[in-house]
Amino acid sequence: MSSLLPLAVVTGAGSGIGYALTQDLLTRGVEVVAVDRDTSRLDERVQAYEFDVRDGAAMQELAESLSSRPVHYLFANAGVGVSGDVLSSPEQAWQWAWDVNVLSVIRTLRLWWPQLVAGRGKAVVTVSAAALQSYPGAGPYRATKAALLSALEGLYYQALGDGVGVHALCPGLVRTDITEVNRYAEVAHATPAEPNPFESFMRTAMREAEPADAFARRVLDGLDSGAPFYWFTHPETMDWTEARHRAVVGAGTPFTDFGALA
Known part of the structure; x- marks a missing residue:
């Protein structure tokens, strides 16, 4: 592809929102560097790299290999929907959610930041409306998304003089396979045996979610x-x-039921 094309980097590009962003970027004449554990579905026009975003050495090697290319768009999209209650979720679940949903995102931003500055680009991080909501049954997911949003608020201030736009993308329901955690080997040690009400709700709601x-x-x-x-x-x-x-300002209590207002 021509180096004159604007360049986008997308993590979690093999499915869901990341895949859809990658496909649409191609139609807009953007060159795409895509990272995912499974890149088999991606268009042949994509520069696909198949590894886990938790692999810091691979992420660094990729960023360094393209250090001369200004980046116009960075979509730090990779994430896992680890459900489970706070106390019943095993430590592995918390670590998995933290490593993917927070540390890997911060690493991605840090590694590609010089190219974003060079391109006066836009960094779009997939957070979730869950970061600012309260409901039971998704302790690791909600906690890590809230932590990610707090980190992005700090980055916003740092970015003011760099010419980089920072966007905390907080979608509601989008029809993806984020609830299909059984595709990950980590699920054997990181999730409770029984689904909780949050999981049941999500599986049903996904059928009517925005494509x-x-x-x-x-x-x-x-x-x-x-x-x-x-x-x-x-x-x-x-x-x-x-x-x-x-409820927070009024010193109230969290919501007592998924979907019910306090």
Whole structure:
């Protein structure tokens, strides 16, 4: 591909939101570097790299191999939907969620930051509306997404003088296979044996969720028209988020039921 094309880096590109972003970026004439543990579905036009984002050496080697290329878009999208309650979730579940959802994202941003500065690019990190909501049954997922959002708030201030846009993408329900954790070997040691109410809700809700390809188009259109830092893409999540914050300010209690306002 021509080096004159704008360059995008996408992690978690093999499925779900990452795959849909990769496909749509290609239609917009963007060169894509894609990272995933399974890249078998990706278009042959993609520069696909098949490894785990937790592999810091591989991530560093890739970033260094493209150190001369300005990056226009970085989509730090890789994540795992580790469910489970706070106390019943094994330590391996917490570590898995932390390593993928937080540490690997920060590493990705750090390694590609010089190229983002060179390209005056945009860093879009897939967080979740869950980062600012409260519900039972998803302790590792919610906690790590909340931690990630806090880290991005710190990065926002650091980025002000670098010319890089930072966007905390906080979607609601998007139809992906994030709930299909059985595809990961880690699930044998990191998840409870029985599904909880949150998992059951998600499996049902996913059937009616927004398709990933439609969501990806909205995200890329939003970037072109000027996306915010706190990027809540699904208005239906806002009432619940605002109610949770009213409970915090009013010294109340967390919600007592999934989907019910405090």
